[in-house]
Amino acid sequence: MSRRPIFILLPLLLLAAAAHAQDLPTPRPFHVGGFADLELHTTSENEREGLDLAELDIFSTYQLSNAWSALGEAVLLRSWRDSDEKFDADLERLYVEYSTSDALRVEIGETQTGIIRWNEREHRSRFLQTPIDLPAIARRPQDDGAWPQRFAGIFASGRLPGSLGVSWGAGAGAGPGRVRDSTPLTSDGRSPAALLSLSMAPDALPGLELAAAAYVGKVRLNPGYIRERDATLSVSYVASGNEVRAEWARMNHRLSSSPAKYRTTGYYALFSRRLSGRAERFRPYLLLDRLKIAPGEAYLSEAADENAWATGIRYDITQRFSVKGEYRSQRTVSGDRETIFGVQLGLSF
């Protein structure tokens, strides 16, 4: 508990720093930035209330040359949820990138699978996303999420010239292993994985993007393994103040030691619109969130079904400082409906 004041003060200090960071942007080789957020919740069951999450996400990019660059990202998280105090410090991304063309970009190191489009776009930052919480299919394994998020290896991507705005991505390396939030690289624990993505953003309708992604992996359990096949489809339209994002994801697991097959599915849909005129700092939103974990699958025993909807409003105090208020209704494990009121302060610096 003694660390709590630090987590309250730190974002405030960063806010002060951000206030001084409004200088004209100029190209520079080294960039350090980040995000901080605080969340406060109260539930209809009165099981928990008050401050329950504080997060600091710091990243750095370095432009080594015209073609080479590097990126590192680390997250510090302090959670008081469910009366279970947790401190988590993670290296999220660390890679070098080579690119001399928009048609080909190669990243080598630890990055994200991108199998869930929400993560591909937002990565970790809660400031950048409209609602307070992540959709269930986008949660990290550390937060009891189901889909693999981390990937260590080589990932190539690019955008093809033309009015269809076709982008592609392909990678090979190691995915999560027996422990779902780690990507072991040693020969006895390495879990080979590959992924493929394709998207289209046609000029004819600026802001529209259609995307599909696939992930195959062999999760080494010692003994045995799980054969994983994931697929996602997503559509988004972000233009003229409107934001529509919807994504459907399926994860198939097959154990090497038995004929049992497990299928986990989920989807979300987010609708928001920035108001106009004097109210342009407000963005009301609605989120639908579903996740159905395959019954009886031991590998995903920590993940839980989700059946929730949330509505709220985001207010951008500045371009880099926002506050969100949200009402969320979700079904609990016992089948009852639980309502949660949440407030989040988010900051980018």
Place this chain on the structure above:
Amino acid sequence: MKAQTATAALLLVIAAEFAAFAAAPVRLIVIVPSSQSVSNLSSGDLRRIYIGEMTRWPDGRRIVPVMMPARSRESEAFLKRVVRMSAIDFAQEWISVVFRGRAPAPPMIAATASAALDIVASHPDAIAVIPDVEIPSGMRILSIDGHAPREQKYPLSW
């Protein structure tokens, strides 16, 4: 009575001035150093450059986008009609672009068209969207969707 007439006249003048300002046509030009090989851009690619999805010139160099302050009349028109974002959404989009490692920095902001010309003159990889002004030698005005600024179908004229 005189006071009422004067007030009404003043309000009419203010309204007329406001209407003239609001309705004044905006024409933007897109300039690059003449050392660049590009002479035409599609409006789709122009949008991609200013949302960080297109980051390289054909020769592989990083594009350095330049624009007027987001609250200027020219940038408001550009953001609304081409980028299709509000100033807040545009700023946050660029926070995301830099965070994802797609580009090292958001567009450079030039306080005036003259300042934008100075940046383009000194930076071989720059591109700037500015009001229709006379440009000095050493720079090129790009056609957009195959149309030059004086043509009727030029897409950056409203």
